[in-house]
Amino acid sequence: MDLKLEVVVVPVSDVDRAKDFYIEQLGFRLDADFRVEDGYRIVQATPPGSECSIIFGDGMTPTAPGTYQGLHLIVTDIEAARAELSARGVAVSEPFRDATGAFHRAGAAKRVPGLHPERLSYGSFASFEDPDGNQWFLQEISQRAPGR
Structure with missing residues (x-):
């Protein structure tokens, strides 16, 4: 059985600020930015060359930023x-x-x-x-x- 780490949820306080940092400054690829409903937004980004992505957003994790x-x-x-x-x-x-x-x-x-x-x-x-x-x-x- 293969088990592949696909996504790590990263706790952030400001989604747009985090998106600027990960996409613009670090050069991660933007895979998705879904505003599902009020208080629930999913942003997925992947580091260059990686098969594992990060997800951050609103309503994603109870973990403190x-x-x-x-x-x-x-x-x-x-x-x-x-x-x-x-x-x-x-x-x-x-x-x-x-x-x-x-x-x-x-x-x-x-x-x-x-x-x-x-x-x-x-x-x-x-x-x-x-x-x-x-x-x-x-x-x-x-x-x-x-x-x-």
Whole structure:
């Protein structure tokens, strides 16, 4: 049985502001914008190259806006991705890695400034937030681990 992650619902406070950020600043593809009825609006957007989309809108989730932490966008070159997003007006952190070389921890604990010294896949990160404070990470993966 295949199980594919298709959509992640992201809690936002202002749908039009979020739409501008995700479409105009991040360059996500706008898949849908349905105003179903008063208080119920569905906006679906997909990151370039991704098979998984995000949905946000009015009446979509009881989760408080800005509470999502740890959404990841995978890039093959984190420096190029940071430069492009910065040029689009997105405030992206400097690259960092975990002191252990493994996946980053919550918060800034054991965070070391700079790229992974050998630029190993899965080891370098940068972060940014959407207008509500939902936290996203860029993770550099230039070569996937076997079976992925």
